[in-house]
Amino acid sequence: MASKMASHAPVRIGILGAANIAKKNARGILKAEGGIEVGAVGSRTLEKAQAFIESTGTGATAKAYGSYQAVLDDSNIDAVYLPLPTSMHVEWVRKAAAAGKHILLEKPLAQTTEELREIVDACSRAGVQLMDGTMWMHNPRAAKMRQVLDDPNAMGLLKNILSGFYFMASEEFSANDIRTKKDLDSLGCLGDLGWYNVRFILWAYNYDRPASVTAHPAPAYNQNEVLIHVGATLIWKDGRRACFECGFDRAFTQLVEVGGTRGLLQLDDFVIPHSEDKASFMTSHGTGLADLDTRVVGQQQDVTVVLPRPQETLMWEAFADCVRTVKAGGKPNQHWVDIAAQTQEVLCAIADSVATSGKTITL
Amino acid sequence: MASKMASHAPVRIGILGAANIAKKNARGILKAEGGIEVGAVGSRTLEKAQAFIESTGTGATAKAYGSYQAVLDDSNIDAVYLPLPTSMHVEWVRKAAAAGKHILLEKPLAQTTEELREIVDACSRAGVQLMDGTMWMHNPRAAKMRQVLDDPNAMGLLKNILSGFYFMASEEFSANDIRTKKDLDSLGCLGDLGWYNVRFILWAYNYDRPASVTAHPAPAYNQNEVLIHVGATLIWKDGRRACFECGFDRAFTQLVEVGGTRGLLQLDDFVIPHSEDKASFMTSHGTGLADLDTRVVGQQQDVTVVLPRPQETLMWEAFADCVRTVKAGGKPNQHWVDIAAQTQEVLCAIADSVATSGKTITL
Incomplete structure (x- = not known):
């Protein structure tokens, strides 16, 4: 019964960074038909995170944090969206995966195939879902x-x-x-x-x-x-x-x-x-x-x-499904990892x- | 007065070969608003030339010949259309230019830059117009x-x-x-x-x-x-x-x-x-x-x-204008030669x- 309740709880997304593309994605998550919400926003200052939450209208569900790490430390957060500069991907994927967070990673995933390997391996070791942000798919x-x-x-x-x-x-x-x-x-x-x-x-x-x-x-x-x-x-x-x-x-x-x-x-x-x-x-x-x-x-x-909802919303719903599968004891969907790595x-x-x-x- | 009459006589085109593209061009010439006509068709047999003339409805103006050379020997022909295989272009451009015929040459002009030079030089020496068959222009x-x-x-x-x-x-x-x-x-x-x-x-x-x-x-x-x-x-x-x-x-x-x-x-x-x-x-x-x-x-x-008329008709009208200019004592239009050569x-x-x-x- 507990696991059934857990599987019906919304997937809570923490957003790391307040880039424009993050605003588009916050809007996309808001338009989802249940099952997913923006749970936290971390920026380099608390004020920036608060301003992001205000401008995106995610205040009903999102907590503001003055650092990226604070989002990873929030145990209510299931998964993170990483729109950070590509040069920061390895560091924050490692930290997020180590914190057990599933990851929707903005493209490109990495700058080199070595970075790509580190990213894929970190997620694989931690058993978390990795998906890239290619909305049109x-x-x-x-x-x-x-x-x-x-x-x-x-x-x-x-x-x-x-x-x-x-x-x-x-x-x-x-x-x-x-x-x-x-x-x-x-x-x-x-x-x-x-x-x-x-x-x-x-x-x-x-x-x-x-x-x-x-x-x-x-x-x-x-x-x-x-x-x-x-x-x-x-x-x-x-x-x-x-x-x-x-x-x-x-x-x-x-x-x-x-x-x-x-x-x-x-x-x-x-x-x-x-x-x-x-x-x-x-x-x-x-x-x-x-x-x-x-x-x-x-x-x-x-x-x-x-389209029932915008393509980015459908992406977030697909990602939330993957997260729910893992939370219910299943495995991450390897297809999304494979195509991201191949690209x-x-x-x-x-x-x-x-x-x-x-x-x-x-x- | 004689030169004025000459300039109002239609430009008479001789077609060398009975390819499908020649049929399209014969149709294009037929649709011209005066000033140009199919004057002769030469094929490898007289029967083929006659069949071409019949199928294109050019019988009112076109004579049938059983060889390409016979078209060049017809002093009523001002210009020729050459849709022959590219490997035959040098030979027939040389012969046509030597016979004083202006030339609309199907693309590609040549197979090599050496062939191109021979074609351009032959036309230049003879003072005849050279234009390629790029209709969309x-x-x-x-x-x-x-x-x-x-x-x-x-x-x-x-x-x-x-x-x-x-x-x-x-x-x-x-x-x-x-x-x-x-x-x-x-x-x-x-x-x-x-x-x-x-x-x-x-x-x-x-x-x-x-x-x-x-x-x-x-x-x-x-x-x-x-x-x-x-x-x-x-x-x-x-x-x-x-x-x-x-x-x-x-x-x-x-x-x-x-x-x-x-x-x-x-x-x-x-x-x-x-x-x-x-x-x-x-x-x-x-x-x-x-x-x-x-x-x-x-x-x-x-x-x-x-479009007042199909684009191939407009091409033939532009070509006929060039021919008329040379017949009236002017020079061939070098632009058409230059762009053909550059391409x-x-x-x-x-x-x-x-x-x-x-x-x-x-x-």
Whole structure:
């Protein structure tokens, strides 16, 4: 009876840091339909934590703490959200895991594969759930796209993916954001934006491991030697391929196109959907030229999925389910760990290729 | 008075070869509003030429010949359209130029830069117009896109271009088409499809010469060792870049996105527009994330241009204007020669990069 009550208690999230992305996630947790709440916010000062709680409207459930450690010391907290600069991930994952807290870790997970190993091992040793903050995976659109991609009548054999994810950094972003500072987030736009391109590519190809990655020439850097534009081509043994570019240096876009032998799937809002209520993608098959190549024929269809709640809320609900499973005596869901680690490994291989002027890195 | 009459006589085109693309062009010429007509069709047999004339409805003006040379020997013919396999271009451009015929040459122009030089020099020596068959350039949409790309308020500084052009080859195409045979069209999909990607990229960047090109890894070949999938990244000295992939190995798409510091321009039918009557593109500016990155804001606009006649007809009208200028004592339009040559040179540099396993080729 006690365990049943425990399993019905809300999963209490402690937020470490008061970044903008943490505000988005606090909002996401608030919109969840029961079962999860913001239990604490820790910032470098108590005032900052209090201001965060006030601005996010989480005062009914959240306690304010003037340090990150105080959140870990709160035994009412089940899990933490870590939106800290990537260079701080190893330290705070270790501390959180040692305190028995489950962890939703913002992307990129790590700066190197060594850091990644420490993070994954710390969570594994402690038996806590590790999940990354890739929200679009939890949008029901992803499940619908999965059906199309796996349908040989719709797509045929998957062959290649083209993707771009960019935004134009404001002067304020360029000067102050952690993602433009080498000591805080050494992967720059590759870790921040390329994470999404690479995750989509790996997801679309059912997490089959690429055989190699090759950075495109002439990556661009800011004055802190941080990447602000990078591209790469990924190759699979069976001939599948993917090509993406990302950067902080041009107008916003979030484009992906998957091409198969029979059809294609395309969307222009793969990371942040145009709407919180519904999300669409385009798919076509049998497309080609007709009438002396004067016109394009084929079946084109827009598929729209309704969202019960925003995709970040669905992410938090999925995370809370994992936490409840472990609290009830089950194991952490290894899938979320594996795909986070694979994405990070591919990103690090691309960073290696960038560092060697575009050498092909075998995985 | 005689010269005035001459300038009002229609420009008479001789078509060498009865390929499908020639049928499309014959139809395009028929739709022109005066001033140009199909004057002759030469094929390897008289019967083939007659059948072509019948199927294209050009019998009112076109004479049938059982050889290509016979068309060149017809003094009523002002200019020729050469849709022959690329490996035959040097020979027939030389013969046509020597016969004083102006030339609309199907893309790719040549297989190597040496062949390109011979073609350009032959036309230059003979004082005849040379133009390539890139139809989309003559669509009024191109002029409208040019205005947007050159508008610093709309686009800011141009930064990068992403483009994909593919179609899925049928078994018949793979087995029989000249573009899949090394001795006929050695550049394969690079010459056939990549021509359009590269031309769009060069055009968008106002024909500034790229500093280098680098082929993406793992190009794909068919059983005849002809490229059926290839990609490349082009880099400019000032940091502009472009990335494209093309292939005969996946579902049809013709996508291009140009990104600037302020805005972007995107279209999904850049080669063959969805309609012959109107053509559109999307442009946006000021786009970005708002409200804790939960939604995308900005101005997005679809721009539509009405076509008086199909884009291939407008190409033929532009070509006829050039021919009339030379007939009236003027010079060939060097712009069409220069952009054709530049596109070919960049394609050949990409082919060199492919041949050296992705070595960066400096231009």
